[in-house]
Amino acid sequence: MTRQLHFNLFLMPRGHHEDAWRHPDSTGRDLTDLELYVEAARIAEAAKFDAIFLADVLVAPNNGGLVAAGSLEPITLLSALAARTDRIGLIGTASTTHSLPYTHARQFASLDHLSGGRVGWNIVTSWAPQAGLNYCLDVGHGDRYAIAEEFLEAVDALWRSFPSEAIRDDRESGQYLEPALIQPVNYRGAHFRTQGPLNVPSSPQGRPVYVQAGQSESGRGFAARWAEAVFTAHLVKQTAQSFYSDVKGRAATFGRRPEDIVVLPGISAAIGSTAREAQLVWELDALTSPQIGLARLSARFGGHDFSAIPLDRVLKRGDLPDPEEVEASKSRTTGYIDVALREGLTLRQLLQKLAGARGHFTVTGTPEQVADTIEDWFKTGAADGFNVMPPIVHKQFELFATEVVPILRKRGLFRNDYEGTTLRSHFGLDPVRTNVRLPRSA
Structure with missing residues (x-):
């Protein structure tokens, strides 16, 4: 079979633009209404998407952040969606910093059984200082991946x-x-210990699919060892191509093949019957609140205060912190700085640019133009597919699913139907052997 695209729906309740909730085309359902998520899942499943992707936050968002992110815990929500869908994958985010390996392994293994093997785990290493206060754990930025490596070793062994x-x-x-086939783990690390074995048997796909979203040097090394699907953020194709080749090249050092990792940049598409109509979607930018935007930018830069910078003055390098000194997502902040200086943006313009997709790629145009862009990235070594981030839910996602996807299908770039029943089969990943473990004994 020829190589084909992969699509996840990265679902934010009203849409990925931070002010989508104010737009008349966004859903009017409550953020806690299950039917909001079921409707989106069914649109995605009808279009034969690989999966639904749910993010998570461990702190109460400030200002209007709750409207964008929603408030439902992802494992609980995905359990409900598993009962209301049939074939589409279900990817939930969970932190290695603020979780326990045994509890985590039980929850995701249980969900994988209940869904018939459709689950993926989006592995994140939390860095927000407020999360540490909620979970009585203060973790430095540099410690996150050391903890994550141990967490993965323990969970992988349990599964x-x-x-x-x-x-x-x-x-x-x-x-x-057959008791002889069930073995204790006896994992002993600096941060985690677990004896095992797990009390849930291996799932229909062996274990959940490993999804990861780190872009830093440590994140890329982590992805090369563990990830089977990588969610990545790029504002331009050139950086996406560099990331794509780098991560797949690093995988070889762990005895893995390039096709063992599916690379999925985020894409936020504004779609209209004409280019002009599509451009009107970004009139959402006029609704953005500088206060909310500044709060989000500050959080992304580890709490840096931008309030003294005039909103309508072109940004200078000295206005923005050195990413190496930021106790947050260094790769994402580097991207913000690069685009601000390269395009000569004012602070207001930067806030508006980030309001739509928070540093992910945006495309504006007709369904044919959007399909052309997706095909270009796919064929030039920038992506194996995309995490689709609709600016407005459900309107803009419906246009993507019913107008863009059929064009790509007609070009032979996307499936006509599901060929398997598990998320692993949707991504074209090999089965997992469950009789091989990676314990670390004391």
Whole structure:
């Protein structure tokens, strides 16, 4: 089969633009209404998307952030969506910094069973200082990936500790389990210890798919070892191409093939029947609040105060902190600085640019023009597909699913139907052996 695109719906309740909630085309349902998410999931499933992708935050968003992100915990929400969908994958975000390996392994393994093997785990290493206050844990920026490596080793071993083959369920002989196939983990690390084995058997796809979103040097190394799908942010194709080749090249050092990792940049598409109509979508920018934008920019830069900078003066390098000194997402802040200086933006213009997709790629045009851009990135080594980030839900996502996807399908770039039942099969990933573990003994 020829190489084909992969699409996840990165679902924000009203849309990815921070002021989509004010637009008449955005859904009027409450952010806690399950039907809001079910409607979006069904649109995505009808279009044969690989998965629905849910982000998560561990702190109460300031100002209007709650409207954009929503407030439902992703594992709970995905459990409900598993019962209301049939084939589409379900990817939930969970932190390695503020979770326990055994509890986490049980939750995701259970969800993978209940969904028939459709689950992926978006692995994040939390850095927000407020999260540390909520979870009684103060973690430095440089410690996150050391903790994450141990967390993954422990969880991965737990998911392999109870292979489904151990279940005999032989009523005639009276044997339910083959105990010899179930092995303790005895994991001992600097940050985590777990004896195991897990009390949930391996799932229909062996274990959930590993999804990861780090772009820093540590994040890329982590992705090369563990990730099976990588969610990445790029404002231009050139940086996406560089990231794509770098991560896939690093994977070889761990004995992995390039096709073992699916790279999915974020894309926020404003779609209209004409280019002019599509451009009107970004009139949302006029609704943005500088106060909310400044709060978000400050949080992204680890709490830096931008309030003294005039909103309508062109930014200078000295206005923006050195990313190497930021206790936050260094790769994302570097991208913000680069685009601000390269395009000669004022602070107000930067805030408006980030209001739509927070540093992800945006495209504006007719369905044909959007499809052309997606095909170009796909064929020139920038992406294996995209995390689709509609600026307005459900209107703009419906246009993507019903107008853009059929064009790509007609070009032979996207599936006509699902060919398997698991998320692993949707992504074209190999099955996972559950009888191989990575324990670390004391």
